Amino acid sequence: MTMTTDRWNADQYLKFSGPRFRPGLDLLGHVPVEAPGRIVDIGCGTGDLTLAIQARWPEARITGMDMSADMLAKARKHGAAIDWVQADLTRWQPAEPVDLVYSNAVLQWLPDHPAIFAHLTGMLAGGGALAVQMPRNFDAPSHVLMRETAAEPRWRERLAGVLREDPVAGPDAYYALLSDLGFSHIDIWETEYQHVLTGDDPVLEWVKGTALTPVFAVLDGEDRAAFIADYAAKLRRTYVRRPDGVTLFPFRRIFLVARR
Ligand SMILES: C[S@@+](CC[C@H](N)C(=O)[O-])C[C@H]1O[C@@H](n2cnc3c(N)ncnc32)[C@H](O)[C@@H]1O
Structure with missing residues (x-):
């Protein structure tokens, strides 16, 4: 993992702020901790959910x-009393143990979940909680069609290995992982959201802010435009705009909340 290339574009990400933040709020609502003194938001992104964490526990550091x-x-523009730190989570440690490690829509980007979950668990004080949400929609048409486009002869070589097939495991694997890490209270659930999107090519616009970013790191200019045109045509045939202008985007996510 390198910090030298930043493929994230906050404005693109925030185009769908309502539905994007909903799972993070649902995760926050299920954290079984009364008054955590210290909290870390791992992969906090634009900080909107960090603010929601602060609103729930205003006394926490x-x-x-x-x-x-x-x-x-x-x-940082939120101006809130929160410590913002730029670092790679695989190498970062908080200065002191924390009572809650929260991570929304981040860990799907990283390989080796046993090592990552052990690393995050190592940040916790006794009795602390871990709360994680990840997309589990890598077999959805949005992602299958992206991989299909990447596998076409024009892109195959340059995009080899760029899009992962299945970075997030099933509930059973995470239960075993959390149990092996010594958590006794383990809460796991999945939700398939039906995001109600409007505008032109809304599924494309959504993934431009997330899942397509690895492709954008490789393709730019005319190549990027050609890839997008090809992929957008496939998406339009699958995610059909309703007569009222709405496009429904089904999106499955897995939630893991565990306490020692
Ligand atoms: C989909 S965004 C989620 C942001 C925020 N948690 C939210 O739910 O709105 C994923 C974030 O993970 C961050 N990220 C990915 N890999 C990371 C790593 N190795 N270390 C720290 N942050 C990472 C990205 O920079 C990005 O801001």
Whole structure:
């Protein structure tokens, strides 16, 4: 993981702020901790959810950490009493153990979840809680069609290995992982959201802020435009705009909340 390339674009990400933040708020609502003294938001992005964490526990000392300068610049504009830190989560440690490690829509970007979850668990004080949400929609048409486009002869070589097939495991694997890490209270659930999107090519616009960013790191200019045109045509046939202008975007996510 390197900090030298920042493929994140906070403005693109925030185009769908309502539905994007909903799972993070749902995760926050299920954290079984009364009054945590210290909290870290791992991969805090634009900091909007860090603010929601602060609203729930105004007395807590909160750190929002992220690797992306663009996302953190947006977070710092909130002007809240939160410590914002730019770092790679795989190498970062809070100065002191914390009572809550919260991470929304981040860990799907990283390989080796056993090592990552062990690392995050190592940040916790006794009795602390871990709360994680990840997309589990890598077999959805949005992602399958993206991989299909990337596999076409024009792109195959340059995009080899850029899009992962299945970075997030199933509930059973995470239960075993959390149990092996010594958590006794483990709460796991999945939700398939039906995001109600409007505008032209809204699914494309959504993934431009997230899942397409690895493709954008490789393709630019005319190549990027050609890839997008090809992929957008496939998306339009699958995610059909309703007569009222709405496009529904089903999106499955897994939630993991665990306490020692
Ligand atoms: C989809 S955004 C989620 C942001 C925020 N948690 C939210 O829910 O709105 C993913 C974030 O993970 C961050 N990220 C990815 N890999 C990271 C790493 N190795 N260390 C720190 N942050 C990372 C990205 O910079 C990005 O801001």
